[in-house]
Amino acid sequence: MKGGARQPVLGIGWLPFAGLHMERVVVALNKAIGIMAVTGFSEMIRAGKLLPQTYSETFGTSADNQSAIRITIVQEDASGSEQIVVADIDNLPPRPKGKLNVIVTIAVDVNKQLRLKATVPEASYVKQFGPFPVE
Numbered sequence: 001m002k003g004g005a006r007q008p009v010l011g012i013g014w015l016p017f018a019g020l021h022m023e024r025v026v027v028a029l030n031k032a033i034g035i036m037a038v039t040g041f042s043e044m045i046r047a048g049k050l051l052p053q054t055y056s057e058t059f060g061t062s063a064d065n066q067s068a069i070r071i072t073i074v075q076e077d078a079s080g081s082e083q084i085v086v087a088d089i090d091n092l093p094p095r096p097k098g099k100l101n102v103i104v105t106i107a108v109d110v111n112k113q114l115r116l117k118a119t120v121p122e123a124s125y126v127k128q129f130g131p132f133p134v135e
Contacts, residue, residue, distance in 0.1 A: 012056055027051045027110045030135040033084070035104060036072040038062050044106055047077060051112065056105040060098035068093050071104055075134055087129050089118050108134060 028050050037046040037059065038109045044055040063067065068090040092100060102121040115130035 001005055006058055013129070027112065028113075029108065031077040031082075033073065033075050033106060033108065033114065033134060039050075039053065041074065041081065042077060043076075044104075045108065051110045052104065054107040056098040056103055059090070059102050059104060061095065061100045061102070064097050065094040066097070066100070069102060071102075071116065073106060073114070073116060073132075084114060084134060085129055086134050087116055087118060087127070089120070089125070089127060091100075091125075092120060092124075093123050095122075125131055 028048050029045060030047060032043050032047045033045045035057070036039050036042075042057070044057060045053050059069075068088060069092065071085075071087040071089065073084045073087075075078035075084055076082075089102065100120065100122060101119070105117040105119070107115045107117075108117075108133075112134050114134045115128065115132075117128045119124065119126050
């Protein structure tokens with residue numbers, strides 16, 4: 001529209017069309033999602049969080065000159081835990097324990113599909129996995 005006010009896009013809260021009804025569907029996680037680290041389960045997204053959600057956490061290597069890591073993403077509740085994805089990252093550059101950072105990012109969309117991204121900035125390394133269904 002030239003010279004006029006811009007019309008909002010879908011999802012902003014209202015539609016400029018008479019008689020059109022829009023419902024908002026709210027989707028939440030049933031179980032917490034986290035990573036199994038050397039020290040145990042590290043929660044990344046709490047159960048009950050509304051979707052979509054994205055969370056990143058930085059981890060360091062746990063041994064000198066560690067050449068590979070395994071990322072295990074699990075979903076957990078009071079009844080136990082379930083593996084969602086096991087991702088292996090290899091060919092890491094040799095560094096002292098804790099001196100090589102791996103950024104783990106998980107994203108869960110409104111369709112309850114999880115995607116995992118592992119980034120090693122020092123090695124210009126990015127690897128993506130998914131989608132994987134979650135509850």
